[in-house]
Each structure stands twice: as C-alpha cells, then as structure tokens.
Amino acid sequence: MLDQLATNGHLIAHGMDWTIKEGFVYPNEFIYWSIQIVLYPYMTGLVAGAFVLSSLYHVFGQQDLKDMARFSLVFSLALLPVAMMPLLMHLQQPLRGMEVLFTPHFTSAISAFGIVFTTYAIIVLSEIWFVYRTHFVEQARALKGKAGIANSFMRGLFIVLSLGAWDLGEAAVAKDKKAIKILAGIGIPVACFLHGYAGFIFGSVKANALWMSPLMPVIFIMSAVVSGIALCMLVYIIIMEWKKFTTTLAKGRGDESVQLIKGAELDLILKTSRYLIGFLIAAITLELLDLIFRGYTAMKSWDILRSVMYGKDFFNIFVLQYGFGNLIPFILLILPRLTIRRTALALVLILFGVFMMRWNVVIGGQAFSLSFDGYMHYVMPIIPHNIETFKEGLGGALLVGITPFVLFWLINKVTPSLRFNS
Amino acid sequence: MKCSRRSFLKKGLGSAVAASLPLSSFKFLSPAEARAAVGDPAVRWGFLVNTYKCVGCGMCVKACKKENGVPYDLPITRTWVERYVITSDGEDHIDSPAGGRDGYTSPKIEGKDIPAEEITKAFFVPKLCNQCANPACVQVCPVGATFQTEDGVVLIDRTWCIGCGYCIMACPYGVRFFHPVYKVADKCTFCYHRITKGMKSACVQACPFGARQIGNLKDPDDPVTKAILTERVAVLKDEYGTKPQVFYIGLDENVR
Known part of the structure; x- marks a missing residue:
C-alpha cells in the first residue's frame, strides 16, 4: 500500500x-526547520522584551513608562500564545504537543520549554489579574441592573474574572500593588531565561557546525x-x-x-x-x-x-x-x-x-x-498546495504574525490598556 | 459544612490535577513484556561494513525499504550506498542517487563522465544508523520517544513521537527523516524486529557479497567481534563523541 x-x-x-x-x-x-522555527525565537524575543519593559515601571518605578507599562504587559500576554504557535504549527504531530508537559525528557533542551513557558504564563496572567482586579470589580458593579444580553454577559464575565475578591479598600488595593511588584520582579529573570534557552536549543546541537557555540544563548538574549x-x-x-x-x-x-x-x-x-x-x-x-x-x-x-x-x-x-x-x-x-x-x-x-x-x-x-x-x-512556499506548504510557508508565517494583534484586540475588550487621555 | 473560598480553591485545584491524570497512562507490564522492552543485557548489537566487498548493487537499500515500509519512490531511506571517485587531481566526486537503490550501473557521476585514466581510486560506502553508544538523538528528544535498548539499539516510539525534528537535527550522520505515512521520526533499527528473533537484518541478508555483517559485540566468539578486534577498523565522524557502533573496514579519508 x-x-x-x-x-x-x-x-x-x-x-x-x-x-x-x-x-x-x-x-x-x-530543510526540516523552516520559517516557523525562524519565527519562534523571534516571537519569544518580543514577548520577553515587552514584559521587561512593563517591569521597568512596576519594579523600578519609571514613572514616564506608566502608560507603556499597562500596554506592554497586556501586549506580552497577547504575544504569549503566539510564541508557542510556531512550535505547534511545525510539529508533525501537533496533537501530541502536550506530551512535552506530561513526559518531559530532561536531557533535552526543548523539554524545559513546558516548564519555563508555563511558569512565565502564570506570572503574566496573575500580574494582569492584580493590575486589573479593581477594574473588574468596578465594571461588574457598574453593569449591575443594566438591560441587554451583552451587558449581562459582560457582567457575568467580570464577576468570574474578579474571582470573588470584591474588596476595594485601601489596604486591599495596596496589597495588589505589592503583589504586582513582586511578580514583575520574578518575571524579569524568567523572561530572560525563556529566551536564553531558545538560544541553547540551537547552540547545543553539536552536529550543526554553524549553531554549535556556547555564545549562542547570550547572543540570543x-x-x-x-x-x-x-x-x-x-x-x-x-x-x-x-x-x-x-x-x-x-x-x-x-x-x-x-x-x-x-x-x-x-x-x-x-x-x-x-x-x-x-x-x-x-x-x-x-x-x-x-x-x-x-x-x-x-x-x-x-x-x-x-x-x-x-x-x-x-x-x-x-x-x-x-x-x-x-x-x-x-x-x-x-x-x-x-x-x-x-x-x-x-x-x-x-x-x-x-x-x-x-x-x-x-x-x-x-x-x-x-x-x-x-x-x-x-x-519559502508562497502559494500553498497542501497543509505542509501552508504551515511552513508564507501563509503560516502571516498567521503567526497577525495573531498577536487579533488576540490583543480581544483581550483589550476585557482589560483596556490603551486609555491614555483619561 | 463551612467552605471558605480559599479552601474551595485549594480543593478545586487538587481535584483538577487528579482528574487530569488519566488512568490509561499507567500500564502494568508482565515480566516478559518488561524484559522484551529493555532488551537483552548480554547482547550489544554491532555492525561491520567491509567496503572492499561492496559493489554498489543497491540490493541492501531495496531490501530495507521493502522490509521496513519506507516508501519506495521517495528519496528518504534508512540505509544508503555512496559512491566515491577520486581523480588524479585529488578531487573527490561523490553521489548517491536514490540512495543507491537502483545500483550504480552508469559510470556517469554528478552528471559527467570521468575518463577512466584520471581515476586513481573508486569505492562504495554503505551507510546506516550507527546505533551510537552515546546517541545525540536520544539526548535531545523532548518527550523520550526515542530511546536506547539494553542491547544497544536506538528505537523510536511511533505512538509517542511529537515530530519536532530535534533528533533529525542532532544526528551528525543524517540517518533520520520524517516518515511520510506515520508523520514521526524514522531511522534504521538494525531490523530490531528480526535480530531479536534470531534473524539477520534485511540488508545483511540481501547483500550478495557479505559486505554487511551484524553481530553481538559482547560475544568474543562472534565473527563480527573477532573482525573488529583483529582487523584495522574505523568509525564515521568520531569527533562528535557519539561512539558509533558501525565499524568499517577500508574506510578512506575522503568518506564524508
């Protein structure tokens, strides 16, 4: 057959x-590793950079970055799934991608991806929650009693997002701020590690004369x-x-x-x-x-x-x-x-x-x-004639390039990060 | 019952973790299955290639493709034969069309005719997985889908490989590829399904000239072990520290 x-x-x-x-x-x-693997370190680099920038305000108190901090934090959340997307698109068995988390084989540089990436995602998500908790509570309260399916849906969403933490007292908000600072501080080394190890993935391949170099992780960072x-x-x-x-x-x-x-x-x-x-x-x-x-x-x-x-x-x-x-x-x-x-x-x-x-x-x-x-x-395949040539060609690359902006638009509906004039 | 939010979240998280562990991921093996899974520790499979005996007929490649279900007309192959022609100007001319599957019936190499009087030496080199003692491919697999058995053969679990291609990148010998049907990494296994049942590897059996031999390196009376111990043999690309277990008699410095 x-x-x-x-x-x-x-x-x-x-x-x-x-x-x-x-x-x-x-x-x-x-060429087994093509455009998607080019985009993978590029995207993780942008994620790490965006997060580090938001941390500059939260940790080091750079007041002039205040407007930028919210934006870059939410944008790094939008970029986060996109850092993983090229890897999934590249896998021959994308449905088995979760195995990296379930049965990590720790002599492999890629196996660390699951752990580093998850840690990083948890940090970003919890930081955003602390930043926007006040907003969630205020919105849920403001939408109370308003008619319309959309309003009641949004209210329900905000109630869930608040996780039941309704206290907007001074002490509670101060606690939020402290948590944000701690999370942002931990996030900086984790973000750098997330990217430095992407360089290790290449630098440690002894069979490849161009990649094999201990400088590779540092160059990548x-x-x-x-x-x-x-x-x-x-x-x-x-x-x-x-x-x-x-x-x-x-x-x-x-x-x-x-x-x-x-x-x-x-x-x-x-x-x-x-x-x-x-x-x-x-x-x-x-x-x-x-x-x-x-x-x-x-x-x-x-x-x-x-x-x-x-x-x-x-x-x-x-x-x-x-x-x-x-x-x-x-x-x-x-x-x-x-x-x-x-x-x-x-x-x-x-x-x-x-x-x-x-x-x-x-x-x-x-x-x-x-x-x-x-x-x-x-x-690089421009016009795809099968799923492979789409994934490993211009189509797949554009999909990865556009997704963060679509995600940002969606996330921004719940956690507005572009209100500068107020 | 009093249930605070904190304890609810704690218990909820615990239940979620427990629920996400499917019972099917735990499997009990019978002792026989377990032994078969790790291989026989009294055996270390090794391979001996005598390049003086190889004539480039391609029977081994044909046999391998048929035995192991590697699509016949695609360029990918678990074993292949390379042709080397060295001319008097010191230049090397190398080719391996279709992995040498159809045999080298034409003197044309790289599309050109080389006058016979210019050729100083010419020979064939069969290649296959080296079943390295220190395999780079096993080291880099992120999910442990490729592994080394007790008897030294590197295998791939087709039900577990995610197809990331890291092992393909890590192999200095280029023996790995993606199987187009199963969509997972694939490579020579020394015909593990045959050698563990007392048969020879398909390529060994198909070789009309005895250029390929497989044996147990832990058995001092094995002809392969004897040849490796007594003759001058070499391995491919030892500078990578992978400790290949395919040994060659008559390896030339031009061999890539």
Whole structure:
C-alpha cells in the first residue's frame, strides 16, 4: 500500500517541497526547520522584551513608562500564545504537543520549554489579574441592573474574572500593588531565561557546525532585548503620535498640551534609545566575535561555513542583517539631533535586522550538508498546495504574525490598556 | 459544612490535577513484556561494513525499504550506498542517487563522465544508523520517544513521537527523516524486529557479497567481534563523541 501511495503521488517526504539540493547531500537531508522555527525565537524575543519593559515601571518605578507599562504587559500576554504557535504549527504531530508537559525528557533542551513557558504564563496572567482586579470589580458593579444580553454577559464575565475578591479598600488595593511588584520582579529573570534557552536549543546541537557555540544563548538574549525594546519603542511612538494627533484636533496645533506631549515623547525615546544602542553594541560584538573565532580557528567545518557566509548567504548576512539591520540604524541613532521620525525608521530596521539574524541562524544552519560537500536552499512556499506548504510557508508565517494583534484586540475588550487621555 | 473560598480553591485545584491524570497512562507490564522492552543485557548489537566487498548493487537499500515500509519512490531511506571517485587531481566526486537503490550501473557521476585514466581510486560506502553508544538523538528528544535498548539499539516510539525534528537535527550522520505515512521520526533499527528473533537484518541478508555483517559485540566468539578486534577498523565522524557502533573496514579519508 505504501508503494502505491508513493507512486500515485499522494506521499511526499517532509521538506521535499521547499528544499533544493546542490552537490553531495545525504539522501535524508532536507530543510526540516523552516520559517516557523525562524519565527519562534523571534516571537519569544518580543514577548520577553515587552514584559521587561512593563517591569521597568512596576519594579523600578519609571514613572514616564506608566502608560507603556499597562500596554506592554497586556501586549506580552497577547504575544504569549503566539510564541508557542510556531512550535505547534511545525510539529508533525501537533496533537501530541502536550506530551512535552506530561513526559518531559530532561536531557533535552526543548523539554524545559513546558516548564519555563508555563511558569512565565502564570506570572503574566496573575500580574494582569492584580493590575486589573479593581477594574473588574468596578465594571461588574457598574453593569449591575443594566438591560441587554451583552451587558449581562459582560457582567457575568467580570464577576468570574474578579474571582470573588470584591474588596476595594485601601489596604486591599495596596496589597495588589505589592503583589504586582513582586511578580514583575520574578518575571524579569524568567523572561530572560525563556529566551536564553531558545538560544541553547540551537547552540547545543553539536552536529550543526554553524549553531554549535556556547555564545549562542547570550547572543540570543542580547538580540531579544534589542528587538523587544525596539518593538515597544515603536509602539510607544505610534501611540504618542496618535495622542498628539487627537489633542491637536481637539485643542489646536499651538496648544500647550501638544508641546508637552511632544517634549515628553522625545525625552523618553532619547532615554530608551541609549539602552537600545548599548544592547545593540553588545549583540553585534558577540556575533562578530563568534565569526572571527570560527575563521581564526578554521576547524574542519570552516571551508563550507565560509562558502555559505561569504558566498551563498552573503547578501542575507552582510547586507540585510549587518548592513540594513545593524549598521544603518546604529548610525541613525548616534547621529546628533535625533528626531522621532529618524528613530522610528531606525527601529523598523532593527526589528528587521533581528528577524534576519534569526533567519540566518535557522535557515543558514541548514544551508550546508552534514557531508560538508553540498548545499541546500530553502524556497519559502508562497502559494500553498497542501497543509505542509501552508504551515511552513508564507501563509503560516502571516498567521503567526497577525495573531498577536487579533488576540490583543480581544483581550483589550476585557482589560483596556490603551486609555491614555483619561 | 463551612467552605471558605480559599479552601474551595485549594480543593478545586487538587481535584483538577487528579482528574487530569488519566488512568490509561499507567500500564502494568508482565515480566516478559518488561524484559522484551529493555532488551537483552548480554547482547550489544554491532555492525561491520567491509567496503572492499561492496559493489554498489543497491540490493541492501531495496531490501530495507521493502522490509521496513519506507516508501519506495521517495528519496528518504534508512540505509544508503555512496559512491566515491577520486581523480588524479585529488578531487573527490561523490553521489548517491536514490540512495543507491537502483545500483550504480552508469559510470556517469554528478552528471559527467570521468575518463577512466584520471581515476586513481573508486569505492562504495554503505551507510546506516550507527546505533551510537552515546546517541545525540536520544539526548535531545523532548518527550523520550526515542530511546536506547539494553542491547544497544536506538528505537523510536511511533505512538509517542511529537515530530519536532530535534533528533533529525542532532544526528551528525543524517540517518533520520520524517516518515511520510506515520508523520514521526524514522531511522534504521538494525531490523530490531528480526535480530531479536534470531534473524539477520534485511540488508545483511540481501547483500550478495557479505559486505554487511551484524553481530553481538559482547560475544568474543562472534565473527563480527573477532573482525573488529583483529582487523584495522574505523568509525564515521568520531569527533562528535557519539561512539558509533558501525565499524568499517577500508574506510578512506575522503568518506564524508
């Protein structure tokens, strides 16, 4: 029966659809880890970054981040399931994904995922509950007696969400604040661990000449912080621009409050961009150190690595990642008289650069054969013709990219995080 | 009965945890089943490939695909044969079309003809899972679906593998792939279902020239053990520290 299926063309080996081989490649080698595994570390990086930013306000009391803190906390909740989504989409047996939690095999780096991820999810959820408990109670009380199915449904939802903790006394609210601070404090190292170990997953694969490096987890954490700060800054700029726009409409361009917003926005962006530059320098330094070390020691794998990095993937690595993703935004940020518009451009480029770094690690690591005598090219499926080419192609990537915003829109209905004007 | 919210939540959580543990996850094995599950500790399966004897007929690949239900016309395969042609300029030319399944009947390699007088040496190298003593694939499996038996063979539980592909990435020899029907990782098992019943692996039985042999490395009288102890043998890619248990006679430095 197997033969029949194969000759009838129903069967296809995983990876055949998007792998082009060149030279001598072992028969079983394909690009097994494709776009979804590129997105996985990218998304976890953004989650970690968003959470760390909200913690800056809750733990260290950065008052100017107050508006951002609520937003980035709720946004990191929206990003959270999306960090897991690429992994599930990539599994050949997605329904067995829960086994990682039930029978973790602790010599595997992936097995830690269940524990770290669950811990992190619990922290984020409980922190949000403490932040929004007052809101839940107030809403439940306000909706009492109002007619309509929607109102009674929302009231029921808020009653459930309050978990019966109705006390809005001063002591109770103070307790909430304390709990938030503690949770945010614990969350920072957990968020960093969540991402650092994503780097370990790659760095510990001794069979892969490009991945195998003890620097990999550190490189991943640095670039995660870079991408997380960049995303939050970008969203902050968008929100502040919106706020400025609405204030201008309401009060006129020359109004004092418009100038006030402008000043505050630029001030915060300037402050945060200094951290961003610092982390960017650290990330680039580590990546270059890794590259130089490989070239200098010139182990057996160096010949093929060099031909991939300086030849086949030159454009992806040196033009797109280091050039557009690192060098140009770096220059944009350090040039004097930084403006909001210039910063926004630099942030978009940085986010793109981190994405290309993930791409060049994951896809680049499979660009050469284990035989060191052949190459593989990943051709991302654009128009899917079966479920595999959807999941491991543009369709799956877009699905993962859009989901956090849909989730955020939904979650925001219950825990509003975008009320800045009040 | 007084039930505070705190105690209600506590008890509720406890019941939820208890309810989420399905009874079916606990299974009692009979002693015979348990012994079969871990393998015979008096045996350590090992493999010997004599590359001088291999002619590249591809019988082993054919036999393996049929015996183990690996789709015949797909490029994936549990065992394969590589052809090496070294020319006088020191260049190596390597190929393995369809894993060498149909035999090397044409002198064309990589699509080109190499004049016979330029060839300094040429040979075939059969490849299969090395059933490493320190298997990287077992180490990285997040759910323990791939495991090593007492008699040294690395197996995959098809009912438990989640198909993440980490083991495929971790194997330095490229012996693993996704089975297109079962949608789980797959690889050579030395034909565990045969060798544990006293038969030979399918490829060993199919080889007309005795280039492939399987034996018990714990038995000093086994012909395979004797050959490994007395002859000059080598393993593939020992630099990864995986301690492969497939030994080769006549391995060349050009072999990848």
